[in-house]
Amino acid sequence: MISAFDTATIRQAEYDLVAHAPLDHVMKKAAGAVAETCAQLIAARDLARAGRVVALVGGGDNGGDALYAVAMLARSAIECDAVILHAEPHPRGCQAAEDAGVHLVRPDLSRSPRAVAQAVARTVIGCDVIIDGLVGTGGRGALREPFATVVTLVRAGLADAGDRLGRTRRQSPQTGHRPGTSERSRRPLVVAVDTPSGLGGEDGSVAGVHLPADVTVTMGALKPQAVLPPASYSVGQVRLCDLGVTISTPERARSLGAGDVGCAWSVPGPSDHKYTRGVAQVVAGSTEYPFTGVMCVEAAARTGAGMVRYSGPAEASLAVLSRVPEAVGAPGRFQACLLGPGLSERDDARIEQAGELMRTAHAANLPMVLDAGALRAWRRLVSQLPGGEIGPLAVLTPHAGEAAMLLTHLGAGSQRGGISRAEVEAEPLRWATRLTECTGAIVVLKGAATLIVAPGEIPYVQHQAPAWAGTAGSGDVLAGILVAVAAAAQAQSEQAGAELTQADLARRIAAGVWVHGTAARLAAGLRPDRPAAVDALSVQAEDVEPIGAGAPIIATDIIAAVPQAIRHALAAGPLRYAG
Ligand SMILES: NC(=O)C1=CN([C@@H]2O[C@H](COP(=O)(O)OP(=O)(O)OC[C@H]3O[C@@H](n4cnc5c(N)ncnc54)[C@H](OP(=O)(O)O)[C@@H]3O)[C@@H](O)[C@H]2O)[C@@H](O)CC1
Numbered sequence: 001m002i003s004a005f006d007t008a009t010i011r012q013a014e015y016d017l018v019a020h021a022p023l024d025h026v027m028k029k030a031a032g033a034v035a036e037t038c039a040q041l042i043a044a045r046d047l048a049r050a051g052r053v054v055a056l057v058g059g060g061d062n063g064g065d066a067l068y069a070v071a072m073l074a075r076s077a078i079e080c081d082a083v084i085l086h087a088e089p090h091p092r093g094c095q096a097a098e099d100a101g102v103h104l105v106r107p108d109l110s111r112s113p114r115a116v117a118q119a120v121a122r123t124v125i126g127c128d129v130i131i132d133g134l135v136g137t138g139g140r141g142a143l144r145e146p147f148a149t150v151v152t153l154v155r156a157g158l159a160d161a162g163d164r165l166g167r168t169r170r171q172s173p174q175t176g177h178r179p180g181t182s183e184r185s186r187r188p189l190v191v192a193v194d195t196p197s198g199l200g201g202e203d204g205s206v207a208g209v210h211l212p213a214d215v216t217v218t219m220g221a222l223k224p225q226a227v228l229p230p231a232s233y234s235v236g237q238v239r240l241c242d243l244g245v246t247i248s249t250p251e252r253a254r255s256l257g258a259g260d261v262g263c264a265w266s267v268p269g270p271s272d273h274k275y276t277r278g279v280a281q282v283v284a285g286s287t288e289y290p291f292t293g294v295m296c297v298e299a300a301a302r303t304g305a306g307m308v309r310y311s312g313p314a315e316a317s318l319a320v321l322s323r324v325p326e327a328v329g330a331p332g333r334f335q336a337c338l339l340g341p342g343l344s345e346r347d348d349a350r351i352e353q354a355g356e357l358m359r360t361a362h363a364a365n366l367p368m369v370l371d372a373g374a375l376r377a378w379r380r381l382v383s384q385l386p387g388g389e390i391g392p393l394a395v396l397t398p399h400a401g402e403a404a405m406l407l408t409h410l411g412a413g414s415q416r417g418g419i420s421r422a423e424v425e426a427e428p429l430r431w432a433t434r435l436t437e438c439t440g441a442i443v444v445l446k447g448a449a450t451l452i453v454a455p456g457e458i459p460y461v462q463h464q465a466p467a468w469a470g471t472a473g474s475g476d477v478l479a480g481i482l483v484a485v486a487a488a489a490q491a492q493s494e495q496a497g498a499e500l501t502q503a504d505l506a507r508r509i510a511a512g513v514w515v516h517g518t519a520a521r522l523a524a525g526l527r528p529d530r531p532a533a534v535d536a537l538s539v540q541a542e543d544v545e546p547i548g549a550g551a552p553i554i555a556t557d558i559i560a561a562v563p564q565a566i567r568h569a570l571a572a573g574p575l576r577y578a579g
C-alpha cells in the first residue's frame, strides 16, 4: 500500500526529527537520496564524459537539499552548476557546494524575470540532469516571479530538446543509424526535490505553472500531489527517501499494490461452488450498442464470477451467448448487478428492466454497479427507490464527463450552469467527494488515475492503467470486473453470515480497478508493476517509464489479460491454507 499524507503533517514530523538531530543531518540524508538518483540516471546514459548536473536553487530548505546534493555529486567527479535564484540561499548548503567545486551561477535578480530565466536557460543547455530545488513543502500558492518565468522557459527548452531528438529519430532510416538508449535519453531529465516546484495543492489540483519531473525524490512520506491527479501526472517516478519519520494521523489518500490486491481478492476453496463465488447479473447493451454486453459479461466471467447472468435485447443476447456461452440468459438469484453499459435512455424496456433489478438489489441490500446509461437515467431509476436513496452498496463508475453531468443534475455546484467536465478534471478528488456526499454511494471516478471514494473513508487512487487503456469499451471491461468483484464480496459476506460494509466493498472495488489497470499494462506489453514509490536507493534508472511506453491495445485485450493480472496479485498476496 502506498500512503500519502497532508503536507503539514509531514512537515511537523520532519521538524520533530530535525530538532533532535545534528545540524543539517536530515537535510544531508535527503540530499544524499537526490544525489544517488542523479548519479543513477547519469550512469544509465552511458556517456563517454562524466555528465553534468544543474541545480535550480530557491531560498528555503528545498534549495538547501539541492545544494548539498550537487556538493556530493561534484565530489564524485560529476560537473555541477547551481543557479542561485534567491537573495538568501541556504548558507551552509552554498558553502558545501562551493567547497566541493560546484560552479555557483548568480543571475542578477534585480533584472526582469525573462532576463533571469534566460541566464538559467543558458546554464541548463547540454546538461544531463536538472535538480529542481526551487520550492518544496514551504511553497505557498502559484509560483511567483522569477520562478514562474524560469520554469516556463526551462519547460520550453525541454520540449525543444525532445523535438530535436524526434527529428534525429526520424532521420535514422536514411542514415541506417538506430539511436541507442543513451541517445534516446539525451533530453535533460528533471529530478524534483521533494515535490515538483509549483505543485502544492493538497487535493491534487494544480494552480499555475510548474516544472514536471521525470523523477521526484520525496522526503519522509508521500505528499498528496505524488498520488492525487492531476498533480500526480507531473511527478514522474516517485522515490521515497525514508527519513525515519513516524506519522500517526490518517492518510490523505491510498493506493493499493499487488500484495494488497492479493489480500483483498476472494479465492475459491474446496467448499466453494458457483453460487458461493458470486453470481453477477448484467443489464447492458441495446439495439444501438448490441456488443457492449459482450465486454461486460466476458470481463465478469474472466474475473472469476461463479456465474454471470445477462439480460439485454435479443440481438445483444445472441452476441453475448455466442462469444461467452458460459453466460446464463435466465433470470434468477444474484449477489451483485451491473446496470447501464451501452444502455440507451430511449430503450424504455431496458430501463424498466434495470429499474426492476435495482429495486430487487436495493431491497436485499446487494451491491450494484451503475455505469454509463444508468447514470444518464439517474432520475428515472433512483426515484423509484424508497426515499430516492441509492444506498451504500451502490458503486457509480462515471468518467469526468458523466460525473459533471450527474453533479449538475444533483445541483452540486454553486455556479449557475452546472459543473463542466474540465472542472471535474481539474479537481477530481473534490468532485468525486462531492458526488459521494450527494449520493451516499461509492464513486469510481475514471481517468488516467482512477479515484475510488466512499463517504467518510480515505480515498483510494489507482494509477496502474497506461494511457493505452483509454480506448472504446475499456470502461465496459472495468464495469464487468467490478460487478464480479462485488458479487464475490457479497457472496463471501453471506457465507460468513455478516453484512458487507461499504468500506470493505470500496477496498475490493479499488482492487478491481487495480486488476483492470494491470491487465491493460500486460496487454500493452508492459511489466505488471508500474514503477512506483519505493526506497530511493534501490531503484534502477531504467525503472523510469517514459510516457507512451507499451503499444496500442483494444478492450478485449484487457479482458484476455485479466487472469494474468489476478495471478500476479495472488502471487504477491498471502499464502492461504485450509483449516
Ligand atoms: N523541514 C525539514 O525538517 C526538512 C526539510 N527538507 C526540505 O526542505 C523543504 C522545506 O523547506 P522550507 O520549509 O524552507 O520551504 P521551501 O519548500 O524551501 O520553500 C520556501 C521558499 O520558497 C519560497 N516560496 C514559497 N512559496 C513560493 C511561491 N509561490 N513562489 C516562489 N517562491 C515561493 C519562500 O520564499 P518567501 O515566501 O520566504 O519569500 C522560501 O524561500 C522540503 O520540501 C524538503 O525539500 C528536507 O531537507 C528534510 C528536512
Ligand SMILES: Nc1ncnc2c1ncn2[C@@H]1O[C@H](COP(=O)(O)OP(=O)(O)O)[C@@H](O)[C@H]1O
Binding pocket: 372, 399, 446, 447, 448, 449, 450, 465, 466, 467, 468, 469, 470, 471, 472, 473, 474, 475, 476, 477, 478
Ligand atoms: N489516459 C488514460 N490513462 C489510463 N487509463 C485511461 C486513460 N483514459 C481513460 N482510461 C481508462 O479507460 C477506461 C475508459 O472508460 P470509459 O470512458 O467509460 O470508456 P468506454 O465507455 O468506451 O468503455 C476507464 O477505466 C479509464 O480509467
Ligand SMILES: [K+]
Binding pocket: 062, 132, 133, 134, 135, 136, 192, 193, 194, 195, 196, 197
Ligand atoms: K522542488
